Amino acid sequence: DGGITQSPKYLFRKEGQNVTLSCEQNLNHDAMYWYRQDPGQGLRLIYYSQIVNDFQKGDIAEGYSVSREKKESFPLTVTSAQKNPTAFYLCASSKGLATDTQYFGPGTRLTVL
Amino acid sequence: AQRVTQPEKLLSVFKGAPVELKCNYSYSGSPELFWYVQYSRQRLQLLLRHISRESIKGFTADLNKGETSFHLKKPFAQEEDSAMYYCALRDSNYQLIWGAGTKLIIKP
Numbered sequence: 454d455g456g457i458t459q460s461p462k463y464l465f466r467k468e469g470q471n472v473t474l475s476c477e478q479n480l481n482h483d484a485m486y487w488y489r490q491d492p493g494q495g496l497r498l499i500y501y502s503q504i505v506n507d508f509q510k511g512d513i514a515e516g517y518s519v520s521r522e523k524k525e526s527f528p529l530t531v532t533s534a535q536k537n538p539t540a541f542y543l544c545a546s547s548k549g550l551a552t553d554t555q556y557f558g559p560g561t562r563l564t565v566l
Numbered sequence: 567a568q569r570v571t572q573p574e575k576l577l578s579v580f581k582g583a584p585v586e587l588k589c590n591y592s593y594s595g596s597p598e599l600f601w602y603v604q605y606s607r608q609r610l611q612l613l614l615r616h617i618s619r620e621s622i623k624g625f626t627a628d629l630n631k632g633e634t635s636f637h638l639k640k641p642f643a644q645e646e647d648s649a650m651y652y653c654a655l656r657d658s659n660y661q662l663i664w665g666a667g668t669k670l671i672i673k674p
Contacts, residue, residue, distance in 0.1 A: 495570065495652065495664030511661070543610065550660045553598065553617070557610040 456480055459544050459558035466531075466538070466565050474529045474561045476544035484550045485527040489513060490541040490560075499542075502527055503550045531563060539565045568593050570655050572665035579643050580673050587638040587668050589627075589653030598656040599636040601627055605649045613638075613651070623647070648672045 457478045466472045478485065484503050488496040498511030502521040516535025521527050527546075531538045541562050545555040569592040579585055591597055601613040614622045616629040616636060627638045636653060653665040 493575070493666055495654075495666045496662070497664070498661055501661070545610075553600065553615055553656065554612050555662065559609055 457558035464563045476527045478546045482546035484547045486545040487529045488543045570665040578671040585640045585643045589636045600654045602652045
């Protein structure tokens, strides 16, 4: 099913390398989000964007960066400064920030070797 | 501190039995609460929200402000209900605060 796509599904990275996770949506949504999911924990917000060319830090933004140059795209870069990057990353979007329904992508599992 | 607690990591019930997935929250304002569900090999998706007071797939959830709870209930479980369920609270900045999730297994 379309809507929100994330690539790749699995990603392996060596320590010290930056890596970028892709998130694209064709739902014409203004708001987009990046979450991190670790075993036994709920989703935690990394960054969110309410509109093109604007984004805000979430609860755990350290070691991550994002850009929002196009409405459809919200890539997440996991930098070498992120101390524990191995996790499952979920991208989501919603019509607006105040809209209650978020639509999720399939996720990317990042493993740092 | 704002927090959502789902006390059960795993809940296993027989088909046809009632199901109750617990969710408790800590929030100083007027909460907006949601249940999201993830079926096997599917994406996380919204199941229901307290504000609409709807029943989806036979599930209901009532906000109890006195007990700060938003438990998800279904009177007769079906095998297709097996999934991971997450309770979430939306704060005043419109951000979702998530519980750790409960894995529901429906035994035949």
